[in-house]
Amino acid sequence: MAKKIKEKTVGILGGMGVYATLDFLTQVFNFSPNRESFGNLKIIIDNAISIPNIIQSALFEGPDPKRGIIKSIANCEKIGAEFIAVPCNSVHYYYKDVVPHIHIPWINIVEVTAEEASHRGRRPLILGGLVTNKKQLYSEYIPDALYPTIMENDTVINAIEEIALTSTLQEHSRELVKKLIYQYKDKADSIILACTELSIV
Numbered sequence: 001m002a003k004k005i006k007e008k009t010v011g012i013l014g015g016m017g018v019y020a021t022l023d024f025l026t027q028v029f030n031f032s033p034n035r036e037s038f039g040n041l042k043i044i045i046d047n048a049i050s051i052p053n054i055i056q057s058a059l060f061e062g063p064d065p066k067r068g069i070i071k072s073i074a075n076c077e078k079i080g081a082e083f084i085a086v087p088c089n090s091v092h093y094y095y096k097d098v099v100p101h102i103h104i105p106w107i108n109i110v111e112v113t114a115e116e117a118s119h120r121g122r123r124p125l126i127l128g129g130l131v132t133n134k135k136q137l138y139s140e141y142i143p144d145a146l147y148p149t150i151m152e153n154d155t156v157i158n159a160i161e162e163i164a165l166t167s168t169l170q171e172h173s174r175e176l177v178k179k180l181i182y183q184y185k186d187k188a189d190s191i192i193l194a195c196t197e198l199s200i201v
Contacts, residue, residue, distance in 0.1 A: 011081025
């Protein structure tokens with residue numbers, strides 16, 4: 001008789017934003033080994049509504065979110081999570097500060113994405129939010145990564161905010177993002193959608 005594989009329980013630190021969390025959960029289910037019953041993975045979600053605004057804290061000396069992140073991860077662990085995933089690129093700015101204070105692995109989506117992208121090119125264009133852009137979160141893993149200028153990235157941020165509020169992107173906004181991408185066609189060899197809202201559309 002085949003040995004039964006032990007079920008793993010994943011904790012998801014969500015709510016940043018809500019639609020991105022729902023899309024991430026959908027993707028987890030889509031890639032589940034047993035899609036019909038989702039029987040191979042237990043999932044715990046903490047929507048993390050008590051965590052201060054990441055943009056304000058990372059860029060404008062706002063309230064520190066690290067304690068809230070650590071608390072939310074601990075809550076997931078307490079009820080059975082064996083590892084944690086955070087479907088928000090910006091939160092990974094605090095990854096190295098938080099990891100020493102938690103007791104379960106945190107899957108770093110920036111590192112994992114960069115590893116996958118390395119098989120497709122060496123100079124990806126990083127389309128992400130303000131923290132990802134200004135702190136150049138992907139450069140540690142992809143030194144030659146390209147980032148839009150702050151003014152150019154306003155187009156991306158506006159698209160992100162539109163998706164976060166409505167879960168959709170109007171055609172006009174979509175065309176503006178395409179125009180931005182076209183400007184880098186001779187510089188970048190690939191694109192990373194470095195905000196989980198962008199993956200929705």
